[in-house]
Amino acid sequence: MSTNTATHHDDHGHPTGIMRWVASTNHKDIGTLYLWFSFFMFLFAGALALGIRAELFQPGLQFLEPENFNRLTTLHGLIMIFGAIMPAFVGFANWMIPLMIGASDLAFPRLNNMSFWLMIPAALLLMTSIFVPGGAIAGGWTMYPPLSVQNPSMSVDMSILALHILGVSSIVGSINIITTILNMRAPGMTMMKMPLFVWTWLITAFLLIASMPVLAGALTMLLTDRHFGTSFFDAAGGGDPVLWQHVFWFFGHPEVYIMILPAFGLISTIIPTFARKPLFGYASMVYATAAIALLSFVVWAHHMFTTGMPVAGQLFFMYSTMLISIPTGVKVFNWVATMWRGSMTFETPMLFSIAVVFLFTIGGFSGLVCAILPVDIQVQDTYYVVAHFHYVLFSGAAMSIMGAVYYWLPKWTGFMYDETLGKWHFWVTTIAFNVTFFPMHFTGLAGMPRRVPDYALQFAEFNMISSFGAFALGISQLLFLYIVVKCIKGGTKADAKPWDGAEGLEWTVPSPAPFHTFEVPPTVK
């Protein structure tokens, strides 16, 4: 492998100050923008969740009238999904894919700039919709009509517009990533030599291109139902409210994998490093990812088992959903086999990765329980489902993002983060997360519906425990912010390759990674 760090380019007059960021076409700067943006949205949507948990601390209404409670749950969901998790993965894609494949930048740097800056008006639309007359969107992030058509507030239209803009941003970003991966790999890096994170993002980008236009179609139908007299979702005009659910979940289920496949890629990068052993079953990891992606398009109606579809449909969607657990299981087995007979150390990124494998599997099992249709009849729209998707999205997606931030912080900043504080952040996050969400399995099974501001007395104890956990979880993320800022400001100098077990081209450039890298492509043996 040859290395060309070409630092002389650093001083040939790219804009400085605010214009460095506004006009940036540099994949590293735009990656940084994405990551900070997503972290800010993570804190914002997390604060909304603390409002939810404050109201649910005790039965009865204390802080929020029901409609305001619904606004919080809706915005929490929308902003976490579209503002925090997805942009964070795009941030990693920006920073790391060119470094991992030995490319000098993404294929379309100006489109990359546009993808990021489209997010800002979208985020502003979502956040300012709180202040319009009629208040923020309140019908759940799934926006089921007729409820979402009935709501007269302008905030619903603002949210639709925001999601349209985010969809454009995602599609443009995906085209960029696919083009980069297919065309700009260093000589010698065949597809089956690509790091797994690159593979998972390649497949995720195809999922985005296939599913985002479907969401856009559904949103447009919703908009015309609201304002232009169509009745796609209104039985009185020949439509069907359930049509929305079909179209929405045709987007929505791939969306779930859009938020978890890159996480699989991150975990598959980190575990081999700290096990000092190659990833077990690289090829089967690639095939499993592709299988999950394909299956994700034929399982959507498992979100709709209670709508009353024909028995043949119910059986089809139950079986197809159960099948997804096979490639997912393969991944978990591969990670454990990678650790097996390694020489492991437990730095913060590794701790997060092990926790993700363990906790995501709990979410996978509860997902399998939900796939069993008769059981789903009992747990659908209860706190069991809330527990399930937080085990997948928090301890799957969000915690793998945290682990990966620690993993690459030395490469990004040139300094080592504070390992002691990192471990504190890990343990507090993991414990608080479980205190918050594990009891929800029980409240859900015992019959507590989701999206309610108030509940029967039998659920009081577990809800109080969940609320304590949630506040600890929220506050501990400020520690994360502190650790990152501290690392940017200085500390122990990081080597080009700070982790002795790490593999990959990103470790062949100095730390911090110079503004321009791989202007002459390296050769991969």
Next chain:
Amino acid sequence: MNKRSILSLGAAFLSVYAANSHAAYALNLKTPATEIASQIYDLHMMMIWVCLAIFVVVFGLMFYSILKHRKSAGHVASQFHENHWLEVVWTIIPVIILAGMAYPATKTILAMKDTAASDMSIKVTGSQWKWSYDYLDQDVKFVSTLATSDDQIHNKAEKGENYLLEVDNPMVVPVGKKIKVLLTAADVIHAFWVPEFGIKQDAIPGFVRETWFRVDKPGTYRGQCAELCGKAHGYMPIVVEAMEEDDYNAWIVAKKDAAAAADAGADQEWTKDDLVAAGKGVYEKNCAVCHQVNGAGMPPAFPAMTGSAIATGPLEGHLDIILNGKNIMPAWAAVLNDVDIAAVIAYERNALGNNTGDFIQPSAVKAAR
């Protein structure tokens, strides 16, 4: 503290715990009351045990590895990275396990969907935020709303045992009969869920969906709306009372008598004061959820009643909007009887800060339908 006092404290705690009928810290599905619900219960227990077994094996290996294969313990990494035999085995075994799960689940699904050969049918309509029950073979229909007081919800009164799970008019069914439930909705999607029966079925406006249950033991069973349906989604419980057949028949007769009496009331001449007095209850049960108990409303979605152009304007307009609805305002013609509507009109015009002095007789409401 010595050992004895700890023990007696524990015993005291346990007895308090046992006496607590709220089943605090309930961990599992509710005790099934139907055949379907107990099949679901068993399926879920099977899933738990199978998942737990896999979990223990996989993570037993992982934690063993974490303990033994660490650098600090001097373990040197081996460099193997594939094993085709192993990879085939751990793909095949899950397929077999999944097939073992799918078989009983499929049987239960087929039983759940079999609504044929039912003994009676009840049409259930969800609307914001109440359930209406229409006994199709009996000509009995009524509306069921939350019975928990606003003071309990706002922490001004102590919460009762069945807080949020109590209604004014429960659904009553005979035991041992296969009851077909025909579900629909008037405005947005709701979901009819009674956990102990193992049924949850969305109620979709403009469409009729079916489900069924047969409950064997008399008793009171409580559920809730399970699909987000607007601001009072958490406040539309379902209560089903299962009775022996004789008791059920007596209940049907009583319901019919009450309906006949209400009908007779519509032909009487009422005084303004009587109507206003009756209207308070109707208003607080049906209207206050949006227009507020004091009539202040929640503008812009829910206008104030006090000083409202409709409630202080012509009587015909007031009656029309209550009977037929407009935009978010639902039509009440099918929900409230003539006396209720006349009473609530009198109340809205002569209370809540309004004082028009006029009102309308129930007979006029009947004529306007």
